[in-house]
Amino acid sequence: MLLLGFSCGLPFLLVGGTFTARLATADIDIKAIGLFAYLLLPYSFKFLWAPVVDAFDVPLLSRLLGRRRSWMVVAQAGAGLSLLIMSLTDPISSLPLLGLAAFLLAFSAATQDIVVDAWRIESAGLERQGSMLAAYQLGYRLGLISAGAGALFIAGSAGWQASYLTMAALMAIGLAASLLAPAPEQMRGDEENGPQRPRERFSFGRAVAAPLADLYRRQGPRLVAVLALVAFYRMPDFVSGVMANPFYIRMGYTLPEIAAVSKLYGIWIGILGAFVGGWSIARFGLYPTLLAGAVAGAASNLAFSWLAAGPPEVWRLALAISIDNFSGTFAGTALMAYMSGLTGIGFAATQYALLSSLYALPGKLVSGLSGFMVAAYGFSTFFALTAAIGLPVLVLAILFGRVGEDRPETEPAAADDLAPVRAG
Structure with a gap:
């Protein structure tokens, strides 16, 4: 493994x-x-x-x-x-x-x-x-x-x-x-060539429609708002993340500096954020952690607006990377725990796969337009605008963040969901 x-x-x-x-x-x-x-x-x-x-x-x-x-x-x-x-x-x-x-x-x-x-x-x-x-x-x-x-x-x-x-x-x-x-x-x-249990025939309805129907049966009409929370929770990171490396280069940082700070140091800061997120859930509960992640995950983009306003000094890059990677993986841990709590018995694997795809898809679709935003407004304003996306996300988290909080166990998330966005 x-x-x-x-x-x-x-x-x-x-x-x-x-x-x-x-x-x-x-x-x-x-x-x-x-x-x-x-x-x-x-x-x-x-x-x-x-x-x-x-x-x-x-x-x-x-x-x-x-x-x-x-x-x-x-x-x-x-x-x-x-x-x-x-x-x-x-x-x-x-x-x-x-x-x-x-x-x-x-x-x-x-x-x-x-x-x-x-x-x-x-x-x-x-x-x-x-x-x-x-x-x-x-x-x-x-x-x-x-x-x-x-x-x-x-x-x-x-x-x-x-x-x-x-x-x-x-x-x-x-x-x-x-x-x-x-x-x-x-x-x-088992025997390598022994009799195998017959596999069920797969269909689109069984793979997608049935788990969604189960989600609606348990969540009711509020499922729409819950799915919106999942879809937009990490959007500030996904939209801004694709512009990170071009931003560093245009600011004047060298490839070795970017490698050392963003790709090496930043990954370990991201891992620390994930562990602190897990500790926060155990200590304070999922709902407060989800709210804190919604604020931190979006507001951390302001660190890059600050970085864009000053000279290309390595300590400034390290500070901005620290704030962003820690906040991003803290928020990611909270969201994965929330999504795990939404899954139902018998559909946990499929529903989690669908939810994890949903949380990444809207941000990736919008992120393709990030270059046009930078060209129109500049990097400093661009990062400030991505931080503003977090405001409606926070409202959704306050209203619907308690869904699934009483579930006693959550299944582990896929490791690629934990990859720090800025390190990527």
């Missing part, structure tokens, strides 16, 4: 924050950079093809490795090939090809997330899921550091081609983990 977590965390920044930094250093128009935020949409829509991964075998490979591991290998090979193409493609002369390769990377990475989660759930009982997730999350963050700070350091010294070639080679870590991992049947003690 440690190695598979690394393999899942590695591609995220290479199609997100690190990719926008590469475009910015090539002097790609700021509006075009903003539109490339849509490349992350496969992470939000992965629930649409998850039933395919769950129900169908990979020809030939499945006989050798089993269904789960064969899909891992296919997804990781797709990610590695995408990174290889990206390393050999010039953003100035072949921007469409570079964008296509980045989209293939995002699709392959999202597919890898689906199948790694399935392998984890099927390979260990409930009593071992805590340790499996802990190993996964540690590996995921090591992948983020490699794709963030590591990629920027290599790009600063040897160029972007060497950086992306190195990242492509690092995908071999996940591939080795897939080949060495035992099949779920072996982990459970």
Whole structure:
């Protein structure tokens, strides 16, 4: 799980924050950079093809490795090939090809997330899921550091081609983990080729409509407001996050400075924010933590308005990153606990997948227009406007934030939901 977590965390920044930094250093128009935020949409829509991964075998490979591991290998090979193409493609002369390769990377990475989660759930009982997730999350963050700070350091010294070639080679870590991992049947003690329980036929209605109907049955008409709270809670971060690296570069910070502060130091501050968020829920309850997260998550963008108004000094960058990453993961932890409390028995996995896609989708859709906002108003006003998005979110949290608070247990969130937005 440690190695598979690394393999899942590695591609995220290479199609997100690190990719926008590469475009910015090539002097790609700021509006075009903003539109490339849509490349992350496969992470939000992965629930649409998850039933395919769950129900169908990979020809030939499945006989050798089993269904789960064969899909891992296919997804990781797709990610590695995408990174290889990206390393050999010039953003100035072949921007469409570079964008296509980045989209293939995002699709392959999202597919890898689906199948790694399935392998984890099927390979260990409930009593071992805590340790499996802990190993996964540690590996995921090591992948983020490699794709963030590591990629920027290599790009600063040897160029972007060497950086992306190195990242492509690092995908071999996940591939080795897939080949060495035992099949779920072996982990459970079943016969590898023994009789298999017949799988239910998947349909759109069963995968999406039934869980939504269950949510409405339990929440009633207020479900609309609850879903609005989920959808807009993290929007200030998603809208501003895509402009972070171009902002740092336009401010005059060097790639090594961005790597050290944003991609290395910032990730650990984000992890601290997540732990404090969990402690706050245990100490004060979900509702106060959700309200505090709504305020902090949006207001922290004002730190970047302050940063834009001064000279490019490293201590100023470190302070703004500290405020933003801590607040962002604190708010993210509160939202994930809230979403877990909304799920119902028998539909928890599907409903959480749908809710986690919903919380990311609106912000990612709007974030594609962020470059136009910066071009029109400048960075300082842009970050102030994103902070203002938090005002209606706070109202929704006050009115509807208590929903699901009495649920005694919450299921753990996927590790990529914890990835600090600014580190991405």
